[in-house]
Amino acid sequence: MTGKTHIIGGIAACLAFGQTSVDSPLLLGTAGAIGALIPDICHGGSIIGRTFPALSKLINGLFGHRSFTHSLLFLLIVAWALHTYVTNDAIKMGLLIGMASHFVLDMCTKQGIQLFFPIKVKVRFPLTTRTGSKIEGAVALCLLIACLYFSFEIMHLH
Template sequence: MTGKTHIMAGIAATTVIVAMTDEYQPEWFIAAGAIGGLIPDICHSGSKIGRRFPVLSKVVNTIFGHRTFTHSLLFLTLLTLVLTKLVSNPSITTGILVGMVTHLILDATTKQGIKLLYPAKLTIRFPITTKTGGKMENILLLLLTVITLYFANSLIGLF
């Protein structure tokens, strides 16, 4: 999946959660969801986050490769521990984690799949896959945008 779809998935998921609960600060939670949607691709130097942090991206890719460690439950667990120690705002911590989960789900819909159980070499992918940047991804991006607008409307009454 492309960066714009990962960002939109993080925004859509956190917007839906905010619309259904009063537990999080919407502006922090949704922004963190967008950022979290990008974090797993730090392993790819051509990604939005990889271009922003090229040295870190190169190091992570050299050590682990693409869609391995940073697309795993191990990475998600370690980042959870780090974030809960370093970030005092649960809206930010949880938003980032929600965004990361959406990233993993989306990348599991591609033919390449992900190494969810890293360091095990098992590739996880859904039975029906799509091509990154293809027509189905564009349809998904549109659907995520519509979902976001629908739930955002329930929050602030746009329409």
């Protein structure tokens, strides 16, 4: 999936979660958008990879693409670090939900992800698509509609 689809997916997932926890929906959604980009630090051409090229190159050299940074192990390490060093719950939850949404969206691609890294098994859904395809565009549109729906729902909760 492209960075744009990941951002929309991270926001949509956070806004859906925000239906139960609406203390800071804007902060939650913003953190979700950022969290949705984090796993692609292993890819030099990604939005976050271009932002931090040295770190991206190092991580890609050590692990490759869609392995460690797309795994439950990475998610647990980040969760521990956030729990230890970040006090704001909306930021913590947004980052983690955004990362999890990234994993789900990349499992919709033919390449899949190494969800159980260091085990070298690729996990993907039975029906997949190619990154940048028209199907991905349709998924992004559906996620955008979900963002609008959940935004209106959150506004009605206040």
